Amino acid sequence: MQIESITLTNYRQYSKAKLDFTSPERTKFLTVIVGESGFGKTNILNAISWCLYGEELHLTGGKNISPQDENVLPIYNIPAFVEAKPMQVFSVSVEIVMNDSSGQKWVIERTKKFQKLKGDKAAMFPLGSNSPDSSFVSLTIQKKKGGNYEPQDNPVERIGSLVPKALEQYFLFDAEKIRDYFTVHVAAAIKEEVNKLSQVDTLSRAIERLEKKQDDFRRESRPISVSTAKLQEELQKIRDCLAGERGELRDFEAQKKACYDTIQMIETELRGCTEENVASLQKLKEEYDEAIRKLEDELESNEVKKQKALVKYAPIILTLPAIKSTSHVIARLKKAGELPPEYRRSFLKRLLQEGKCICGEDLSGKAGSKDRRTSVQKLLNDTDELSEASADISRFDGDMDRLESEATAFWEQLDEHGSTIKKIETEIEKRRIKIADIDGKLKGINIEKVSRLQERLHEAEKAKDEWSKRIGACEGRISDLKDDESDKAEELDEELKKTEKGLKLKKKIDFLGDAIETAERVRDSITKEVKGEVARLTNENFFSFISKKTAFEKVEITDEYEVNVVHALGWQARQYLSTGETQMLALAFFAALHRVSGLDMPIFIDAPLARISEAPTERIVEAFPKCFESKQVCLLMLDKEYRPVRDNFSPILCREYQILYSEKEEGYGASVVTDYA
Amino acid sequence: MPEDDRYAIISIDQRHKAFYDGLKKASSPLRNLENSQIWLLAFALGFHNKLRAKSVQRAPGGYFRTEYFHDFIPFTLLRAVCVEEHGGDLTKAVDWSTIFCTGEELATGGTQALKELIESHGDFYKKLEDILRDEYKKKLVKKK
Numbered sequence: 001m002q003i004e005s006i007t008l009t010n011y012r013q014y015s016k017a018k019l020d021f022t023s024p025e026r027t028k029f030l031t032v033i034v035g036e037s038g039f040g041k042t043n044i045l046n047a048i049s050w051c052l053y054g055e056e057l058h059l060t061g062g063k064n065i066s067p068q069d070e071n072v073l074p075i076y077n078i079p080a081f082v083e084a085k086p087m088q089v090f091s092v093s094v095e096i097v098m099n100d101s102s103g104q105k106w107v108i109e110r111t112k113k114f115q116k117l118k119g120d121k122a123a124m125f126p127l128g129s130n131s132p133d134s135s136f137v138s139l140t141i142q143k144k145k146g147g148n149y150e151p152q153d154n155p156v157e158r159i160g161s162l163v164p165k166a167l168e169q170y171f172l173f174d175a176e177k178i179r180d181y182f183t184v185h186v187a188a189a190i191k192e193e194v195n196k197l198s199q200v201d202t203l204s205r206a207i208e209r210l211e212k213k214q215d216d217f218r219r220e221s222r223p224i225s226v227s228t229a230k231l232q233e234e235l236q237k238i239r240d241c242l243a244g245e246r247g248e249l250r251d252f253e254a255q256k257k258a259c260y261d262t263i264q265m266i267e268t269e270l271r272g273c274t275e276e277n278v279a280s281l282q283k284l285k286e287e288y289d290e291a292i293r294k295l296e297d298e299l300e301s302n303e304v305k306k307q308k309a310l311v312k313y314a315p316i317i318l319t320l321p322a323i324k325s326t327s328h329v330i331a332r333l334k335k336a337g338e339l340p341p342e343y344r345r346s347f348l349k350r351l352l353q354e355g356k357c358i359c360g361e362d363l364s365g366k367a368g369s370k371d372r373r374t375s376v377q378k379l380l381n382d383t384d385e386l387s388e389a390s391a392d393i394s395r396f397d398g399d400m401d402r403l404e405s406e407a408t409a410f411w412e413q414l415d416e417h418g419s420t421i422k423k424i425e426t427e428i429e430k431r432r433i434k435i436a437d438i439d440g441k442l443k444g445i446n447i448e449k450v451s452r453l454q455e456r457l458h459e460a461e462k463a464k465d466e467w468s469k470r471i472g473a474c475e476g477r478i479s480d481l482k483d484d485e486s487d488k489a490e491e492l493d494e495e496l497k498k499t500e501k502g503l504k505l506k507k508k509i510d511f512l513g514d515a516i517e518t519a520e521r522v523r524d525s526i527t528k529e530v531k532g533e534v535a536r537l538t539n540e541n542f543f544s545f546i547s548k549k550t551a552f553e554k555v556e557i558t559d560e561y562e563v564n565v566v567h568a569l570g571w572q573a574r575q576y577l578s579t580g581e582t583q584m585l586a587l588a589f590f591a592a593l594h595r596v597s598g599l600d601m602p603i604f605i606d607a608p609l610a611r612i613s614e615a616p617t618e619r620i621v622e623a624f625p626k627c628f629e630s631k632q633v634c635l636l637m638l639d640k641e642y643r644p645v646r647d648n649f650s651p652i653l654c655r656e657y658q659i660l661y662s663e664k665e666e667g668y669g670a671s672v673v674t675d676y677a
Numbered sequence: 678m679p680e681d682d683r684y685a686i687i688s689i690d691q692r693h694k695a696f697y698d699g700l701k702k703a704s705s706p707l708r709n710l711e712n713s714q715i716w717l718l719a720f721a722l723g724f725h726n727k728l729r730a731k732s733v734q735r736a737p738g739g740y741f742r743t744e745y746f747h748d749f750i751p752f753t754l755l756r757a758v759c760v761e762e763h764g765g766d767l768t769k770a771v772d773w774s775t776i777f778c779t780g781e782e783l784a785t786g787g788t789q790a791l792k793e794l795i796e797s798h799g800d801f802y803k804k805l806e807d808i809l810r811d812e813y814k815k816k817l818v819k820k821k
Contacts, residue, residue, distance in 0.1 A: 310806060311714055317812055322760070323754070326761060329760065399753040400757060
């Protein structure tokens with residue numbers, strides 16, 4: 001589905017505006033509409049939803065504003081009303097020209113007429129009989145056939161099949177209401193929509209029909225024999241029980257949904273109190289807590305280092321006097337020439353044993369050598385045992401020198417550890433003061449209200465869990481009954497084989513059974529694959545967008561389609577994401593849903609980069625072609641958001657528009673759409 | 678002097694066995710230290726406080742083997758202290774049996790000081806640091 005053009009006539013800010021979306025190349029799929037706040041960007045989304053469904057679904061104040069309310073700004077263009085003469089009739093219309101996936105062109109136009117009355121008032125003017133909801137609005141849909149357009153019957157149904165209303169929020173995405181995306185838009189609804197997007201619903205409906213048909217065949221078996229009639233009766237009883245349980249399951253699910261809605265409502269209210277205070281303060285406090293935890297780890301590691309140094313050097317410092325005095329002993333001996341010794345005892349012993357000096361003189365003690373031997377003997381007696389260990393003593397002396405210098409270095413090391421530890425302690429203290437300050441501020445706000453809400457939240461969560469348990473039990477019973485049903489059906493089928501008529505019926509039943517089994521298998525596998533793929537792509541997109549790559553471990557999508565962000569340390573962190581991060585998560589999820597759905601719908605995203613800081617913006621723009629490839633995309637942006645990223649978008653850019661607003665002296669103005677300059 | 682003489686089994690006094698076993702408990706500030714490191718602290722405190730005492734009975738099995746000394750430092754300290762304890766007799770620096778025997782006597786005496794340091798009020802490492810700083814100050818005073 002591609003939108004070729006949208007033409008607005010007297011709609012809101014626009015007197016006349018035509019936006020052309022056709023693209024000459026498939027790779028250039030992006031249209032950007034730039035406009036300042038209040039110039040009418042979001043009203044383009046409203047114009048589309050009004051034209052297709054008769055509702056302006058993107059009004060800032062919500063969907064519940066009655067257009068009939070006199071105090072509410074009217075849908076018509078104020079200059080058109082001012083310039084109209086009394087009793088003059090003027091029209092408001094939005095026309096959308098689109099091509100469906102087969103290339104068929106459709107023109108959809110919604111028109112509302114007004115008549116200017118006296119006294120600066122206007123009233124709706126009756127239209128023809130083709131108006132869908134009241135005689136004041138006309139809706140037409142024309143199909144192009146040859147060169148002509150042919151009006152079609154039942155425009156509402158026709159539009160519903162072309163662009164289902166349930167999917168509106170999947171192609172008209174208002175990023176500014178991003179918080180609501182995860183709060184109001186409950187997980188159950190997401191699951192339902194994903195099932196629709198992935199055509200699982202169609203399969204489920206087909207399975208239901210096949211089962212019904214199978215039942216019809218089984219019922220036909222009643223008159224065949226007494227035993228088939230009895231079995232059929234028993235089977236019916238099981239089915240009645242099953243229907244009862246299913247009804248109960250629906251009730252329980254409704255109760256659970258009510259709890260969920262309450263939770264969302266309270267969370268919104270809590271966030272309401274917090275926008276200014278509680279949540280941001282709590283978040284800040286958690287950030288400080290986290291910083292303290294990290295600093296405490298750092299402190300501990302430094303303390304361990306200091307302790308290790310103390311254990312290593314304490315023995316050196318405490319025995320330093322012994323080291324010094326022993327060094328002095330060695331120095332004294334060295335000075336006296338005793339170290340290293342002139343002779344070693346082992347050398348003198350060997351000379352005496354051999355009875356000969358190394359110079360050849362006789363030392364045997366025989367005649368003529370007696371005196372020489374006595375001298376050597378005396379020298380041996382005078383030389384102590386230490387002479388043998390001189391080399392070792394010399395090494396030992398060197399070791400003591402090293403220890404003395406290490407002891408000096410130790411003090412520097414100790415001081416360094418001490419100052420690092422002090423610095424970390426100061427940082428911790430600073431953060432503690434900030435936390436105390438936050439606690440003081442939190443006390444100042446209406447904590448009573450907050451705690452009351454939190455209590456209610458806790459109760460609602462407890463109730464939700466209770467309903468979940470009941471649902472689980474009920475599902476268990478349903479599963480048992482289904483087994484019974486299948487056993488009984490099998491028994492009945494066996495019985496049918498016994499007669500010829502029964503055999504014919506059995507063949508039909510079996511055929512349908514095979515078809516049901518295949519359809520169920522396909523459905524389960526699609527459901528699993530779709531959820532897995534949505535989770536994978538959401539993860540991929542989210543992590544390609546955000547700056548804090550290591551703070552989060554993953555994005556999880558539960559079986560119930562609740563989107564959770566898991567912190568690196570395992571905590572659930574979605575509620576604690578910043579507005580920008582939430583917007584990136586929603587954008588990531590939205591892009592993933594689109595990719596997975598295979599839905600060929602144009603996508604309009606209002607304020608896609610609002611509240612997102614510079615660095616992630618660049619990453620989002622970079623990831624944009626991959627996230628939305630082959631879709632028709634239109635972004636509605638502020639000039640200051642668009643200008644910095646314009647060049648990055650150029651490879652995929654098809655058209656650029658700019659909304660200009662001119663204000664008149666009378667206090668009203670009008671917007672015009674021009675090419676972007 | 679053969680290197681093998683440096684390798685011996687060091688024992689503690691049987692009376693102190695329970696204390697040393699207790700140092701491995703989770704509540705002990707020395708829980709992460711090796712036996713050789715603990716013993717060396719006791720030995721140094723024994724020398725520092727001039728507490729030398731013979732073991733009444735050496736605990737069987739020994740406390741650790743000197744192979745577990747990680748580097749030259751403990752050997753050098755033991756040797757220097759042994760020389761000092763024997764009136765500057767440098768021959769004791771190569772007499773490993775006397776070195777270890779003197780070391781054990783000082784560790785036995787120092788165990789009491791270690792025990793007090795652990796059991797008295799305050800952080801063990803802070804108190805140890807204070808002792809070292811006092812020692813450092815004394816050295817500075819002496820220099821002046």
